[in-house]
Structure formats: C-alpha cells, structure tokens
Amino acid sequence: MLTRRGFLAAAAVTPFAFGSVPSTIPTRMPLKILLDTDIGSDIDDAVALAYLLRKPDCSLLGVTTVTGDAVNRARLAKALCEAAGKSIPIFPGLETPLVIEQRQVYAAQAERLTGGTASFPKGQAIDFMRTTIRQNPGEVTLLAVGPFTNIATLFKLDPEIPHLLKELVIMGGKFSDYPTPWGPTEWNAIVDPHATAIVFSSGVPLRAFGLDVTWQLSMTPDQVTQKFKGDELLEIVLDWSRVWFQERELLHFHDPLAAAAIFNPDICKYKRGHVQVELEEAELLGVTHFQSSPDGGIRAAESVNADNFFQEYFSVFSSVDDSLIGRAF
Numbered sequence: 001m002l003t004r005r006g007f008l009a010a011a012a013v014t015p016f017a018f019g020s021v022p023s024t025i026p027t028r029m030p031l032k033i034l035l036d037t038d039i040g041s042d043i044d045d046a047v048a049l050a051y052l053l054r055k056p057d058c059s060l061l062g063v064t065t066v067t068g069d070a071v072n073r074a075r076l077a078k079a080l081c082e083a084a085g086k087s088i089p090i091f092p093g094l095e096t097p098l099v100i101e102q103r104q105v106y107a108a109q110a111e112r113l114t115g116g117t118a119s120f121p122k123g124q125a126i127d128f129m130r131t132t133i134r135q136n137p138g139e140v141t142l143l144a145v146g147p148f149t150n151i152a153t154l155f156k157l158d159p160e161i162p163h164l165l166k167e168l169v170i171m172g173g174k175f176s177d178y179p180t181p182w183g184p185t186e187w188n189a190i191v192d193p194h195a196t197a198i199v200f201s202s203g204v205p206l207r208a209f210g211l212d213v214t215w216q217l218s219m220t221p222d223q224v225t226q227k228f229k230g231d232e233l234l235e236i237v238l239d240w241s242r243v244w245f246q247e248r249e250l251l252h253f254h255d256p257l258a259a260a261a262i263f264n265p266d267i268c269k270y271k272r273g274h275v276q277v278e279l280e281e282a283e284l285l286g287v288t289h290f291q292s293s294p295d296g297g298i299r300a301a302e303s304v305n306a307d308n309f310f311q312e313y314f315s316v317f318s319s320v321d322d323s324l325i326g327r328a329f
C-alpha cells in the first residue's frame with residue numbers, strides 16, 4: 001500500500017503519475033518565464049505580475065520594461081517583486097519605437113510609489129534577455145505584454161533567438177471582428193507597428209491573445225475592490241488601480257489572460273494561421289490581419305472560458321475568498 005510519505009515522494013519524482021496531488025506540491029517542473037511589460041499605464045500588467053509572483057510553478061527569471069518612463073515602470077515591477085519577497089532581475093528597456101514617435105510617455109501609476117528611488121542597470125535589457133535565453137535553450141517562455149520594441153530589437157540583434165525560445169506569448173493584436181472600441185486596432189500592436197511586424201514574421205513559436213478575446217474579461221471598480229482584498233500583492237495593485245479608474249470604468253484582464261494561459265492553455269481555444277501587420281496605410285499602422293491556415297506558425301486565441309480564467313487567476317491567492325472564485329464578471 002502506498003503510504004502518505006510514499007505518495008508524496010512518488011508525486012515529487014513522477015509529478016504526472018497522479019490525477020490529484022496536494023496543492024502545496026508543484027505538479028510539474030517550474031516554467032521559466034521572462035516578462036516584458038509596460039507596467040504603469042494600463043493596470044493589467046500589475047495584475048499579471050502579481051499572478052506570476054504567486055504562481056507556485058512559475059520561475060520568473062527576470063522582468064524588462066518597455067515604452068516611455070521605463071525606469072518608473074521598473075520601479076513599479078520592483079515594488080511588487082519585493083512585496084512578494086522575491087529578488088527578480090529587473091531591467092528598464094527601450095523607450096522609443098523603432099520608427100514612429102512614442103505615444104506612451106508616462107507610467108502614471110508610479111505616483112503611488114513611496115520610498116526612495118531605486119537604481120537599475122542601464123541599457124542592458126536586451127542583452128539580459130539574450131543571455132538568459134541562450135543559457136536556457138528551448139526552455140524559456142517570453143511573455144510580452146507591452147509594445148514589442150524590446151522583442152523586435154532582440155530578434156534583430158540575434159536572429160537565432162526566435163528558435164531558442166520555448167514560446168513567445170503575447171498580449172497584442174486583434175484577430176477577429178469582435179466589437180471593441182477602437183475598430184481593428186489594438187494598443188500594443190500600434191504603438192510600435194514596425195516592431196510588431198518583425199515579431200509576427202520572425203518564425204518564433206507564437207501564441208497571441210488579442211483584444212477581441214481579452215476584452216471579454218473585465219471587472220468594475222467595486223468588483224476589483226471586493227476581490228483584491230486579503231492578499232498583499234493584490235492590495236498593492238488595488239491601490240495603483242485607483243489611478244487607472246480615474247479615467248476608465250473597467251479593469252480588463254488583457255495581460256493576465258496571456259499569463260494564465262501559459263500555465264493553463266485550455267482556458268482558451270485557438271486558431272492557427274498567419275498574421276500580416278499593416279505598415280502602409282497611415283490610419284491603420286500596426287493592424288494585425290489574420291489569415292487562417294493549418295500550417296500557420298501563429299496560434300491566436302479565438303475564445304475564452306471566463307469562469308475557467310478567473311478560477312485559474314485567483315487560485316494562486318490563498319487569502320482570496322474561495323466562494324468568489326470561478327465567477328465570471
């Protein structure tokens with residue numbers, strides 16, 4: 001008979017041998033993640049980072065920031081990492097798009113930060129990503145949830161990187177006609193359209209979560225206030241969300257969906273195809289034209305199970321009221 005001790009030992013060695021194991025035991029080897037983020041503008045980057053920091057089988061190898069005010073974005077990331085008791089390498093990245101003017105200049109949520117100014121390595125974000133991926137060939141998932149300037153620059157600098165990644169997972173683009181307020185455009189894709197084009201044509205194993213799907217996951221300020229209480233990280237995010245809610249009525253879980261789907265891909269259904277990025281028509285720069293194809297290298301989310309997403313997201317925060325988990329908002 002298998003004793004509890006034997007069960008735990010066996011589960012640790014052969015993690016997939018059992019249908020159900022205690023939640024304190026990782027059910028698989030930690031996944032190696034690099035996060036590239038424009039934390040500090042939309043609040044959802046912080047929501048995603050809190051999840052990654054609490055996810056037991058997430059090995060967060062580092063955080064790079066992108067778009068204007070990159071140092072303040074790094075400060076925000078550092079504040080959450082430190083609150084989680086984790087020492088994560090953080091590098092401010094590129095602040096200017098490859099060709100066009102920067103439209104995302106400030107990290108507004110940095111006004112909520114207290115304490116002194118931290119210092120960060122300067123001009124090393126791309127080298128950091130490159131070195132980390134080369135040291136872990138085939139093992140790193142690069143999660144990009146901001147405009148793609150850093151990623152495109154990395155791919156241009158070292159064209160082998162797309163083939164050394166386990167996967168590039170992005171929040172960006174729009175891949176159906178699902179109604180959203182800005183027509184066919186999506187912010188991450190249009191802020192640096194030339195970078196977006198480089199990423200989609202790189203040949204990297206790419207899973208994309210577009211605005212047409214992420215738009216379907218949202219909470220009101222009251223719901224956020226209710227749900228984000230009881231966990232230190234979520235309470236920090238709740239404080240920062242007040243800056244966001246000064247101008248917006250909802251918190252959409254764009255970036256958290258991409259993060260959660262790394263660990264639980266079945267939250268979404270996907271369609272395979274090719275993406276061509278608009279670089280000709282001035283009004284449509286950065287629009288992502290999706291074409292279905294069974295041999296396409298891009299998997300774009302085409303639907304999301306909201307109940308399953310919220311279940312996965314809040315499951316990592318042990319202090320959140322279980323009775324509220326699994327409700328779609």
Ligand SMILES: [Ca+2]
Binds near residue numbers: 044
């Ligand atoms: Ca973002």
